[in-house]
Amino acid sequence: MSTRRGRRYTTSYKEREKAKQDPYAMLRAPRGPLVCPRCHAVFAKKRWVLDETEFAKLNADKTTKRSLCPACQKIRDAYPEGIVTLRWSELDEHEAEIRGLIVNEEARALSVNPLARVMKVVTFSRRDMEVQTTSDQFAQRIGRALVRAFGGKTAYRWAHKDMLLRVEWLGPGPIAATRSQAAMRSVAR
Numbered sequence: 585m586s587t588r589r590g591r592r593y594t595t596s597y598k599e600r601e602k603a604k605q606d607p608y609a610m611l612r613a614p615r616g617p618l619v620c621p622r623c624h625a626v627f628a629k630k631r632w633v634l635d636e637t638e639f640a641k642l643n644a645d646k647t648t649k650r651s652l653c654p655a656c657q658k659i660r661d662a663y664p665e666g667i668v669t670l671r672w673s674e675l676d677e678h679e680a681e682i683r684g685l686i687v688n689e690e691a692r693a694l695s696v697n698p699l700a701r702v703m704k705v706v707t708f709s710r711r712d713m714e715v716q717t718t719s720d721q722f723a724q725r726i727g728r729a730l731v732r733a734f735g736g737k738t739a740y741r742w743a744h745k746d747m748l749l750r751v752e753w754l755g756p757g758p759i760a761a762t763r764s765q766a767a768m769r770s771v772a773r
């Protein structure tokens with residue numbers, strides 16, 4: 585039978601059974617450094633780093649190659665690799681705090697992976713929000729931070745042929761069926 589609804593949620597984050605190649609990974613490292621004109625990331629010594637000083641130096645050199653980094657390509661293509669769904673009866677009262685937490689988590693994630701970015705934060709209703717990220721591990725990290733800050737629980741599920749991690753965070757207290765459940769059923773294939 586088809587698996588169009590994706591895997592069931594589990595309460596623990598598991599690595600993909602078969603790690604798929606990220607379609608945005610740079611399979612062949614280019615010769616010489618590259619700079620991303622959008623976010624100023626620099627590709628050198630086979631990895632991307634965020635370093636404004638290095639960017640300014642390379643950007644002033646007309647021979648430096650320019651290309652969107654994988655994170656900016658995903659943002660351009662609206663291709664998330666992590667989606668965090670937030671459901672909580674008190675979500676609207678805490679929305680500013682939650683948005684602040686997401687900004688802080690992004691700053692912290694960037695120090696580990698400069699390509700971990702928030703793509704989009706959408707508020708659907710008084711108790712439903714969604715955060716799209718360029719990285720599954722970063723989505724997992726946001727889920728953990730929400731539990732630490734507010735309680736509640738998270739569940740994880742791989743979707744889209746294991747290229748997308750869905751993290752569902754349920755805030756503490758009672759929750760009625762909401763829009764995100766229906767949306768999740770229609771989106772998760």
Ligand SMILES: [Zn+2]
Pocket residue numbers: 620621622623624625652653654655656657
């Ligand atoms: Zn970039």
